[in-house]
Amino acid sequence: MTQNHAFPRTRLRRSRATSWTRALVRENVLTPSDLIWPLFIAEGHGIEDPVAALPGVSRWSVDLIVERAKEARELGIQCVALFPNTPPEKRSDDGAEALNIDNLMCRATKAIKDAMGDDIGVLTDVALDPYTAHGQDGLLDANGYVDNDRTLDMLTKQALNQANAGADIIAPSDMMDGRVGAIRDTLELANHHVVQIMAYSAKYASAFYGPFRDAVGSGDTLKGDKKSYQMDPANSDEAIREIAMDIAEGADSVMVKPGLAYLDIIYRAKAEFNVPVFAYQVSGEYALVEAGAAAGVGDRDALMMEKLIAFKRAGCSGILTYFAADAARLLRDGDTA
Numbered sequence: 001m002t003q004n005h006a007f008p009r010t011r012l013r014r015s016r017a018t019s020w021t022r023a024l025v026r027e028n029v030l031t032p033s034d035l036i037w038p039l040f041i042a043e044g045h046g047i048e049d050p051v052a053a054l055p056g057v058s059r060w061s062v063d064l065i066v067e068r069a070k071e072a073r074e075l076g077i078q079c080v081a082l083f084p085n086t087p088p089e090k091r092s093d094d095g096a097e098a099l100n101i102d103n104l105m106c107r108a109t110k111a112i113k114d115a116m117g118d119d120i121g122v123l124t125d126v127a128l129d130p131y132t133a134h135g136q137d138g139l140l141d142a143n144g145y146v147d148n149d150r151t152l153d154m155l156t157k158q159a160l161n162q163a164n165a166g167a168d169i170i171a172p173s174d175m176m177d178g179r180v181g182a183i184r185d186t187l188e189l190a191n192h193h194v195v196q197i198m199a200y201s202a203k204y205a206s207a208f209y210g211p212f213r214d215a216v217g218s219g220d221t222l223k224g225d226k227k228s229y230q231m232d233p234a235n236s237d238e239a240i241r242e243i244a245m246d247i248a249e250g251a252d253s254v255m256v257k258p259g260l261a262y263l264d265i266i267y268r269a270k271a272e273f274n275v276p277v278f279a280y281q282v283s284g285e286y287a288l289v290e291a292g293a294a295a296g297v298g299d300r301d302a303l304m305m306e307k308l309i310a311f312k313r314a315g316c317s318g319i320l321t322y323f324a325a326d327a328a329r330l331l332r333d334g335d336t337a
């Protein structure tokens with residue numbers, strides 16, 4: 001008998017032939033527990049205010065934010081991330097509203113925790129941009145440069161107010177040097193020993209944040225850009241230095257933001273540090289999928305799921321995504337094999 005070497009012995013395609021065998025050899029899975037759902041908060045009662053720049057995303061008044069948190073829990077999502085749309089009259093150059101213990105963020109946090117306790121995690125964003133009249137994440141000096149150390153003092157107080165309101169994860173997104181250590185010290189001194197810090201460690205000065213700034217109302221007011229504190233998209237080693245610094249200062253987990261254009265950073269972070277790494281699939285990434293699908297470029301749900309599994313494959317523990325509820329529903333109801 002002669003062997004016909006025209007036949008390949010190893011056929012990788014054998015394991016791809018049917019749905020059941022694809023499922024057997026699948027290396028990564030996405031579950032609702034991998035998803036953190038960002039929610040925008042509005043003043044008022046009974047308010048749903050759609051965000052024009054983010055089709056399918058709304059700002060919700062505090063009473064309805066609680067309903068969204070319950071919906072998240074029912075879908076198997078373990079954590080929501082809160083972002084306030086502060087009314088314009090409460091924005092000022094010194095961002096004082098950030099330190100109001102009764103601001104939108106603190107009220108929404110408390111309302112969710114009062115209603116749900118430990119049934120869901122609440123992540124709160126620490127930065128001054130929803131509160132400053134100029135839309136920058138920190139306080140400006142006389143030259144218009146964001147002043148690191150004066151900003152730090154504000155951020156620690158803001159973080160403490162959020163923890164006092166019940167926040168489970170403090171997520172500084174401001175990119176000031178030293179903020180993770182300063183916030184950790186403040187939390188420890190106030191006996192908030194189990195409040196975690198998820199550091200926006202590698203946060204790039206990105207063109208993908210536009211729709212978010214509309215959602216929190218800082219888009220029109222923002223003067224200039226954020227390149228003096230957010231990272232240069234050309235840099236990778238610097239991201240590793242940022243992440244190392246935040247871990248040394250006490251971060252429980254780190255974040256890379258935006259997501260898909262920075263999968264290499266996620267992969268490197270996971271390989272080098274072995275800590276929980278999260279991706280923020282930001283507003284522009286979401287809006288581009290919606291716009292692309294609406295323009296007939298591809299199937300919306302398929303685009304959504306392919307992008308989300310890419311984060312798991314790259315090494316993420318989880319993903320902050322505006323798709324969270326829809327993706328969780330699809331995982332529950334749909335055939336995603």
Ligand code: PBG
Pocket residue numbers: 125127129137173174208209210211212213226281282283284
């Ligand atoms: C603010 C903040 C931003 C985002 C999260 N926190 C915007 C910015 O830095 O200008 C962006 C999120 C998104 O685009 O979905 N510090």
